[in-house]
Amino acid sequence: MTAVANRRAFLAGTGGLTIGLTLPLGGARAQAMSAPLQPNAFVRVGTDGLVTVIHKHVEFGQGPATGVTTIIADEMDAAWDQMRIAFAPANDPLYKNLAFGTMGVGGSSAIRESWMQMRMAGAAARAMLVEAAAKRWGVPASAVSVANGVVSSGKRKAGFGELAADAAVLPVPQNPTLKTPDKFVYIGKTFAKVDSKPKTDGSALFTQDVRLPGMVHAAVRRPPAFGATVKKVEAGAAKAIPGVIDVKPIPSGVAVYARDTWAAQRGAAALEVDWDLSKAETRSSAQMFAEYSAAARTPGRQVEASGDAAAALAAAARKIDATFYFPFLAHGPMETMDYVIAKKGEGIAVHAGSQFQVGEMRAICGVAGVPFEKSELIQHYAGGSFGRRATPVMFDGTEAAACARAYGFAAPVKVVASRENDLTGGYYRPMTVHRVQAGLDGAGSIAGWDQVIVAKSIMKGTPFEAMGIKDGVDGNMVEGANDTSQYKIGNFRLGQHLMDTKVPVLWWRSVGHTHTAFVKETVIDELLTMAGQDPVDGRLALLKHERAAGVLRKAAEISGFGKRAVKKGRALGVAVHESFDSYVAQVAEVSVGADGLPKVHKVWCAVDCGIAVNPDIIRAQMEGGIGYGLGHALYGEITLGEGGQVQETNFDKYRSLRIGEMPDVEVAIIDSQEKPTGVGEPGVPPIAPAVANAWRKLTGKAVRRLPFAHGDNS
Amino acid sequence: MTTSFQLNGKPAAFDGDPETPLLWVLRDHLGLTGTKYGCGVAQCGACTVHLDGKNRRSCVTPVGMVAGKAVTTIEGVAGKTAEAVKAAWVAIDVPQCGFCQSGQVMSAIGLLTAKPRPSDTDIDNAMAGNICRCATYVRIRQAIKDAAGVKGARA
Ligand code: FES
Numbered sequence A: 001m002t003a004v005a006n007r008r009a010f011l012a013g014t015g016g017l018t019i020g021l022t023l024p025l026g027g028a029r030a031q032a033m034s035a036p037l038q039p040n041a042f043v044r045v046g047t048d049g050l051v052t053v054i055h056k057h058v059e060f061g062q063g064p065a066t067g068v069t070t071i072i073a074d075e076m077d078a079a080w081d082q083m084r085i086a087f088a089p090a091n092d093p094l095y096k097n098l099a100f101g102t103m104g105v106g107g108s109s110a111i112r113e114s115w116m117q118m119r120m121a122g123a124a125a126r127a128m129l130v131e132a133a134a135k136r137w138g139v140p141a142s143a144v145s146v147a148n149g150v151v152s153s154g155k156r157k158a159g160f161g162e163l164a165a166d167a168a169v170l171p172v173p174q175n176p177t178l179k180t181p182d183k184f185v186y187i188g189k190t191f192a193k194v195d196s197k198p199k200t201d202g203s204a205l206f207t208q209d210v211r212l213p214g215m216v217h218a219a220v221r222r223p224p225a226f227g228a229t230v231k232k233v234e235a236g237a238a239k240a241i242p243g244v245i246d247v248k249p250i251p252s253g254v255a256v257y258a259r260d261t262w263a264a265q266r267g268a269a270a271l272e273v274d275w276d277l278s279k280a281e282t283r284s285s286a287q288m289f290a291e292y293s294a295a296a297r298t299p300g301r302q303v304e305a306s307g308d309a310a311a312a313l314a315a316a317a318r319k320i321d322a323t324f325y326f327p328f329l330a331h332g333p334m335e336t337m338d339y340v341i342a343k344k345g346e347g348i349a350v351h352a353g354s355q356f357q358v359g360e361m362r363a364i365c366g367v368a369g370v371p372f373e374k375s376e377l378i379q380h381y382a383g384g385s386f387g388r389r390a391t392p393v394m395f396d397g398t399e400a401a402a403c404a405r406a407y408g409f410a411a412p413v414k415v416v417a418s419r420e421n422d423l424t425g426g427y428y429r430p431m432t433v434h435r436v437q438a439g440l441d442g443a444g445s446i447a448g449w450d451q452v453i454v455a456k457s458i459m460k461g462t463p464f465e466a467m468g469i470k471d472g473v474d475g476n477m478v479e480g481a482n483d484t485s486q487y488k489i490g491n492f493r494l495g496q497h498l499m500d501t502k503v504p505v506l507w508w509r510s511v512g513h514t515h516t517a518f519v520k521e522t523v524i525d526e527l528l529t530m531a532g533q534d535p536v537d538g539r540l541a542l543l544k545h546e547r548a549a550g551v552l553r554k555a556a557e558i559s560g561f562g563k564r565a566v567k568k569g570r571a572l573g574v575a576v577h578e579s580f581d582s583y584v585a586q587v588a589e590v591s592v593g594a595d596g597l598p599k600v601h602k603v604w605c606a607v608d609c610g611i612a613v614n615p616d617i618i619r620a621q622m623e624g625g626i627g628y629g630l631g632h633a634l635y636g637e638i639t640l641g642e643g644g645q646v647q648e649t650n651f652d653k654y655r656s657l658r659i660g661e662m663p664d665v666e667v668a669i670i671d672s673q674e675k676p677t678g679v680g681e682p683g684v685p686p687i688a689p690a691v692a693n694a695w696r697k698l699t700g701k702a703v704r705r706l707p708f709a710h711g712d713n714s
Numbered sequence B: 001m002t003t004s005f006q007l008n009g010k011p012a013a014f015d016g017d018p019e020t021p022l023l024w025v026l027r028d029h030l031g032l033t034g035t036k037y038g039c040g041v042a043q044c045g046a047c048t049v050h051l052d053g054k055n056r057r058s059c060v061t062p063v064g065m066v067a068g069k070a071v072t073t074i075e076g077v078a079g080k081t082a083e084a085v086k087a088a089w090v091a092i093d094v095p096q097c098g099f100c101q102s103g104q105v106m107s108a109i110g111l112l113t114a115k116p117r118p119s120d121t122d123i124d125n126a127m128a129g130n131i132c133r134c135a136t137y138v139r140i141r142q143a144i145k146d147a148a149g150v151k152g153a154r155a
């Protein structure tokens, strides 16, 4: 099972079961777009017996391509090695995310939103193959069975390929019978991912790898501060660089076109640009933190309240009053944002790893000045996202469109962002400040909890505003802290301040939970210590959700939390958090490293994400989430210096977790019959507080500011 | 100006500025795109190739420096160690987004060629220059050990 199937194979589809690979590309594309049989827009069965899954989501490492293939192969009773995968074109009627109404994925929703849709698609295809066999053999459908890609009745047998032509003319069943879970053959089992081999031998095609005849390479010189614009360009030095072809102003800066990426990047660096800073964000991070923490001392817009937190806190026997500081964070996907755009008839062909395919194509076509309907998205593997690609109007895509247009579409234009542009270009996890006042009553129970969150809204001013901001409250900012989320606390108040800055912000792997889980889990840990209670038993007594308690018990059990001696100089810290409808608890074993930062030796992780579609992918996502969360908790910080200039320009300053810093990870998956939920993000939120809680045990110091490397200057 | 070298066992040439990094010669001129750009400043390892059999960051290697030498990329790397590493990688599904992995695989092959039975510290040192933003490190370590046939957990 390898690679993305030949595009011709998938474009040959017309919806329903589609046979043959002979249609010319253009016509086939049109047919695919107008396919009336939507339930089967996801399955193609060729006469060669190959089953191609048309995957509607971007694949950047969380494994949905394998997950969706697993579901369809299971409902079809296909053989695993006859399965192929192809990426869907930009087409909302066929391929929209059912939860969003447009193509795209986020919030760890790939499997959650498409679980039933993919099962139906697979089951319908199976039913049609069965019906075709029954007709051919003159037996009732009930006498036909399917196993491992073979359709049979008594001694008669046929492969999918032999039946595909007959099946294609049958009506598509609208309500095919789905399997009962005890009949699953792939779901819940671990086996090879569909893309491991091409991603190991270098043959997987990413947008960065696209090469078209006559293609030129563009690099963009962007402004030194957010919101700055070009006043004057002196391009002589850039044009003198061998290989540089041309220089053009574009709305986001100045584009340099060259015969290779290196000449383009050198050209961009050699431009002498006079910038207009009059409308730019010129505050430093330090200034913004000061303003945010001042705001945190006022109540803000009320998000929710129960009981009377103020009165309870006034009467509390013991109290914590803490302010927490979280910096801007870049996603830093391994592949920087990149696009190849070429003229194609009256439209354009866009090569990309797009997360919101239709929205992004519309925005790109808008800037390019060509009709969306005449244009084509050619989707490729994407080298990571972590939220970086999670916006329909992505600055990088429209910038690439501007580059292609400014060049007059005279040649295909490839724009690969430099790592410097990637890290300094914004779309950060918002800088965030929390203030929490919490206290215990005389009996050691939690008397009250008052929390204020201060940040720039991700959704304000975007197409998601109506969905994400209700009564002035930004759901992303407070998720994980609201709904008195996960603990029974009688007197509770949560407030919010929305701040303004020109720094573009965006979802970052687990979004609001990146900070709300840290605050909730470190404060509860401190309160339990104050009350002389065990961190696990104390949480169990307060948790509202049984599934949260379940993962906490499991993580405690596999780590031996409180039940075994820990090596000298080490301590265990625990955290539990619900996000994206999944529950995760983690225990971290930590010591003080040679550099004075936490050294994390091992992490025990328990996850409840409903039915485990592919347990090994779940384990891999927990490992990856822990590594990603830990790396940023230790080192991650984007800093605006004097004048608003970003200081971290490459991976030397924006430090990444490296192999020697990666803890061993042991994952336990809770056995569940609940609907499957996300795993791409929920592994992230608990790790930072688990480490911080161990750190407090080791050093006596509560952690109020991330990353650890920033030092304790809160 | 023409620079000639051996590329995956065959003669190759680049006509242009000898200061051009090998990475861009491979990717933009010779069409070998398995070697990736991740940082351009020797911080991430995505561009790792073998120069005369040793690990080398192609993003900071001027093509002029490889004149007359042998360059091996992910597309051409072969032999027992290479096959063992690639098989181990696929067997435990190391890749997530996959973008760093050709560099990881090249570094791992370089490590095992120099040290067929590496310790955990050897692995940490040899692989420290290869960032994986997806943090597939647990599996990278395991796959290297599987390929080398060494067992044992970390202390
Ligand atoms: S691209 Fe060469 S080390 Fe990053």
Ligand code: FES
Pocket: A061, A334, A383, A384, B095, B096, B097, B098, B099, B100, B101, B131, B132, B133, B134, B135, B136
């Ligand atoms: S697999 Fe994504 S960066 Fe390594």
